[in-house]
Amino acid sequence: MAFVGCTLFVEVTEMSDDGVIPAPPWHENGERWPWKQPRPKPKVKEPLSLDRIVDAAMKIVDHAGLDALSMRRLGDELQTTASALYAHVADKDELLDLMFDRVMGEVELPDPDPDDWQEQLKQYARESVRVLVGHRDLAKITIGRVPFGPNGIRTIEQMLALLRSGGLPDRIAAYAGDLLGSYLGVMAIEQAMRREQADNGEDTDLATITAQMRTYMESLPAEHFPNIVALAGPLTEGGTDDRFELGLDIIVRGLSSYVEKDRG
Numbered sequence: 691m692a693f694v695g696c697t698l699f700v701e702v703t704e705m706s707d708d709g710v711i712p713a714p715p716w717h718e719n720g721e722r723w724p725w726k727q728p729r730p731k732p733k734v735k736e737p738l739s740l741d742r743i744v745d746a747a748m749k750i751v752d753h754a755g756l757d758a759l760s761m762r763r764l765g766d767e768l769q770t771t772a773s774a775l776y777a778h779v780a781d782k783d784e785l786l787d788l789m790f791d792r793v794m795g796e797v798e799l800p801d802p803d804p805d806d807w808q809e810q811l812k813q814y815a816r817e818s819v820r821v822l823v824g825h826r827d828l829a830k831i832t833i834g835r836v837p838f839g840p841n842g843i844r845t846i847e848q849m850l851a852l853l854r855s856g857g858l859p860d861r862i863a864a865y866a867g868d869l870l871g872s873y874l875g876v877m878a879i880e881q882a883m884r885r886e887q888a889d890n891g892e893d894t895d896l897a898t899i900t901a902q903m904r905t906y907m908e909s910l911p912a913e914h915f916p917n918i919v920a921l922a923g924p925l926t927e928g929g930t931d932d933r934f935e936l937g938l939d940i941i942v943r944g945l946s947s948y949v950e951k952d953r954g
Contacts, residue, residue, distance in 0.1 A: 738770065740778055744788050748825065751789070756827050761785075786831045791839025793828065796821045799848035807856030808942050814852075815874055815938050822878035823885065829878035832871065857949040866945055873941060877934050884930050900926050 736742065746767045750759050761782055765772040779785045797818050800810050822829040837845065846867060853863035887896060907915075907922035918925070928936070 735769070738768065738774060738778055740788065742768065743775060743778055743785070744792055747785055747789055748792065751828050752825055756830055787835065787839060789828065790831050790835055790837060791841045793821060793825060794837055794839070794845050795841035797845070799845065799852060802848075802852045802855035804855045804857070807852055808946060810852060811870075811942055811945075812938055814849075815870065818874045819878045819881060819934065822874070823881045826886070827879060827882045829875050829882060832875035832878070837871075853945070856946075858945060859948060862945065862948045870941060873937060877930075877937070881930050881934070 743764065747759060747764055750763060750767060759782075761772040761775055764785075765775055768775075779788070797814070799814055803810060822832070837843075849867045849870075850863055853866055854860070858866065884896075904922050904926040907918050907925065910919055912919045
């Protein structure tokens with residue numbers, strides 16, 4: 691390589707008496723000398739922040755599910771180390787709190803209408819499950835977790851305002867939010883599981899298993915299990931949405947009965 695370079699240098703310098711080295715063809719076309727190409731400026735790394743961390747964590751869960759989320763994988767997603775994340779979040783449990791609060795901010799409660807509070811409550815429940823299921827199995831973190839983040843506190847306040855506007859006694863209104871939250875979390879987990887099974891082509895297997903369960907219950911000795919045999923159909927009928935709506939109606943009707951008792 692040194693010999694070739696030296697030969698090229700001699701040949702080029704001898705081509706001009708005034709000492710000016712003629713420009714190569716690529717330079718005449720407006721291009722730079724290849725060895726003088728400007729170096730690309732290094733990309734400025736965006737600093738870590740809580741919002742970026744939560745965004746990345748949500749992305750992982752939305753793509754691969756809650757079990758795929760770890761501090762190491764989150765660090766890889768953000769092109770940093772897991773240890774760097776701890777300058778912003780104490781641990782994974784705090785990260786889950788932040789994610790829970792983020793999701794709660796995606797659901798809006800309407801302004802309380804005393805004449806329509808039952809339907810408003812049902813609509814809030816439907817929207818909550820829809821949002822949770824939209825984040826795969828993230829609903830798992832709602833079980834046993836108190837939503838005390840900024841969005842969670844606002845949601846609790848709005849929920850209590852809605853329930854009290856309908857005339858629920860304070861004790862019932864205070865407990866109803868916890869009851870409804872547990873129900874929505876469990877139903878969202880079930881719906882997310884069903885959706886994943888459908889995506890994996892397991893719908894047929896589920897239908898087959900359900901049919902087998904009904905056949906088995908119907909085959910039990912009626913003298914020992916009269917109620918199971920009699921209700922084998924209802925126990926295995928209805929899809930996830932049907933069962934969700936029925937359960938929601940039972941809860942709301944139960945709450946409304948306290949309004950009637952209180953007014954009486």
